[in-house]
Amino acid sequence: MQPRLYRYPVTVLFFAALMFSTVCFAAETPGAETKKEKKLTEKVKSWGAVPWEGIHSMKGAEYVGSEACAVCHEKQALEFKHSTHARISVPGDDVKAQGCEMCHGPGSIHVDNGGGRGTMVNPKENVSACFTCHMDKKAEFSLPHHHPVREGKMSCSDCHKAHGEEVRPWSATSLENINEACFHCHKEQRGPFVWEHEALREGCATCHKVHGSVNDKMLMARDNNLCLRCHTQVNFPSIGGSGHAGRLASGPCFSAGCHTAVHGSNFDEHLRY
Numbered sequence: 711m712q713p714r715l716y717r718y719p720v721t722v723l724f725f726a727a728l729m730f731s732t733v734c735f736a737a738e739t740p741g742a743e744t745k746k747e748k749k750l751t752e753k754v755k756s757w758g759a760v761p762w763e764g765i766h767s768m769k770g771a772e773y774v775g776s777e778a779c780a781v782c783h784e785k786q787a788l789e790f791k792h793s794t795h796a797r798i799s800v801p802g803d804d805v806k807a808q809g810c811e812m813c814h815g816p817g818s819i820h821v822d823n824g825g826g827r828g829t830m831v832n833p834k835e836n837v838s839a840c841f842t843c844h845m846d847k848k849a850e851f852s853l854p855h856h857h858p859v860r861e862g863k864m865s866c867s868d869c870h871k872a873h874g875e876e877v878r879p880w881s882a883t884s885l886e887n888i889n890e891a892c893f894h895c896h897k898e899q900r901g902p903f904v905w906e907h908e909a910l911r912e913g914c915a916t917c918h919k920v921h922g923s924v925n926d927k928m929l930m931a932r933d934n935n936l937c938l939r940c941h942t943q944v945n946f947p948s949i950g951g952s953g954h955a956g957r958l959a960s961g962p963c964f965s966a967g968c969h970t971a972v973h974g975s976n977f978d979e980h981l982r983y
């Protein structure tokens with residue numbers, strides 16, 4: 711008797727499709743090495759260093775200490791003195807990887823050559839310098855929806871000031887400053903809007919997981935829970951003075967026909983386009 715599988719072309723097709731999608735998925739498995747990372751691995755290997763383990767660097771380079779850098783990089787040295795990372799010391803045996811060299815790797819070759827490009831790790835192009843310590847961030851940037859940092863299209867320093875007084879520049883004053891970092895690239899969300907959504911005053915990160923998320927558009931939640939954290943009132947399911955019981959059942963608050971202009975609107979006080 712023929713195996714059942716071959717008697718049902720539909721079944722065969724189904725398995726073919728399944729296999730095909732498995733192959734496609736494997737090629738895009740989050741966390742797999744990106745093209746950019748492969749290139750950098752080659753570069754670091756050519757230095758004779760072990761890629762992505764500890765602070766990788768030029769072969770034979772030794773730690774010289776931050777004072778040696780200040781001679782030529784006065785600006786960075788002054789800024790860095792008061793920064794978040796200046797306050798920490800690296801645990802483990804290799805206590806020499808302190809100060810500047812905790813992110814830039816040992817600097818003797820660079821210093822002996824009078825500086826120049828290509829002899830120091832630059833985290834702007836080589837994000838693994840940050841992942842060395844912030845391993846959880848690598849996982850966040852590998853989630854299905856993420857800022858393209860590992861792909862090399864942007865870097866941690868587009869949002870964080872590595873040398874600055876506060877590596878999270880916004881926390882020094884208010885959360886609202888997070889938004890400034892975002893507006894450099896996302897101008898549409900800046901407004902000004904005739905009707906602002908007050909939620910934005912709490913910062914973009916109240917609704918977005920800015921490194922990466924399992925949800926589309928890097929949202930904290932994909933459903934009404936995103937909005938109900940703030941909009942649950944005593945007379946719920948009445949929201950903003952109007953009954954929402956039926957509406958909440960028909961989809962997310964920000965779906966078509968509802969409050970699609972979540973960041974602010976010029977047309978409608980209820981945040982619609």
Ligand code: HEC
Nearest residue numbers: 778779782810814817821824825826827828829830831832
């Ligand atoms: C003798 C002067 C001198 C000293 C000392 C020095 N640098 Fe530099 N450094 C330079 C010059 C010059 C450049 C190239 C700048 C440019 O092209 O704009 C440079 C570039 C860099 C870069 C960018 C490299 C790249 O490829 O993008 C980093 C990072 C850096 N230095 C870090 C350090 C650190 C950390 C130290 C201390 C361990 C240090 N430097 C010591 C002169 C120096």
Ligand code: HEC
Nearest residue numbers: 776779780783786787790795809810812813833834867872
């Ligand atoms: C927490 C990690 C970290 C530490 C510690 C650190 N840097 Fe940097 N550095 C970065 C990042 C990220 C960049 C790239 C982004 C940028 O240019 O702002 C960078 C870039 C640089 C550059 C290159 C700027 C250019 O023109 O491309 C120099 C020079 C430099 N750092 C020097 C230093 C010196 C000197 C110290 C110590 C006083 C230091 N860094 C400490 C993360 C760090």
Ligand code: HEC
Nearest residue numbers: 794798800812813833839840842843866867870872877878
């Ligand atoms: C040698 C280990 C090490 C490296 C390399 C390193 N960090 Fe850090 N970073 C730390 C530690 C430890 C803290 C916690 C400091 C504290 O809580 O005061 C920290 C704190 C931070 C914070 C602030 C966290 C908070 O809660 O305020 C940010 C943002 C950050 N690092 C980003 C970066 C970026 C971006 C890079 C790469 C340019 C980097 N770090 C490289 C060890 C490191």
Ligand code: HEC
Nearest residue numbers: 837840841844847857859865866868869870888915920921
């Ligand atoms: C798109 C902007 C953006 C980029 C790119 C980015 N961050 Fe952040 N990061 C933020 C914001 C905003 C927060 C604050 C989030 C909050 O308060 O909920 C944050 C918080 C952090 C913190 C402290 C809180 C925590 O989540 O542990 C660390 C550490 C950190 N980032 C490291 C990194 C590293 C390392 C990179 C690069 C690999 C990076 N970030 C890239 C925006 C960014």
Ligand code: HEC
Nearest residue numbers: 857858864868888891892894895896914915918920927928
């Ligand atoms: C240096 C530029 C840059 C900065 C700064 C930046 N982003 Fe982005 N953002 C991007 C890029 C690039 C993408 C990916 C766009 C794509 O894949 O089509 C993106 C995607 C997004 C998306 C998903 C958009 C979509 O259509 O899926 C959200 C949400 C977002 N960013 C929010 C933020 C927030 C919040 C901040 C501030 C904490 C921020 N971004 C800072 C460049 C930036």
Ligand code: HEC
Nearest residue numbers: 889892893896899909910913914916917918927964972973
């Ligand atoms: C009240 C929650 C909330 C806040 C606060 C918020 N967003 Fe959003 N954002 C959303 C929702 C919901 C979507 C998805 C809309 C959709 O899927 O139609 C979105 C989508 C986006 C997108 C994708 C493009 C688009 O409009 O669909 C970008 C980029 C973005 N947000 C950036 C930002 C920035 C930058 C900030 C801070 C200034 C911010 N968001 C603050 C809820 C929020």
Ligand code: HEC
Nearest residue numbers: 908909912916936937939940950963964969972979980981
């Ligand atoms: C961080 C808290 C917070 C979150 C989260 C939040 N909002 Fe708001 N929202 C506010 C505040 C505060 C106001 C202004 C006061 C008010 O009208 O209740 C507001 C006002 C509004 C308004 C205008 C009021 C009206 O009469 O129509 C709409 C529409 C709205 N929000 C929709 C949403 C949607 C959709 C989401 C989810 C994507 C959301 N909000 C998430 C805080 C929040």
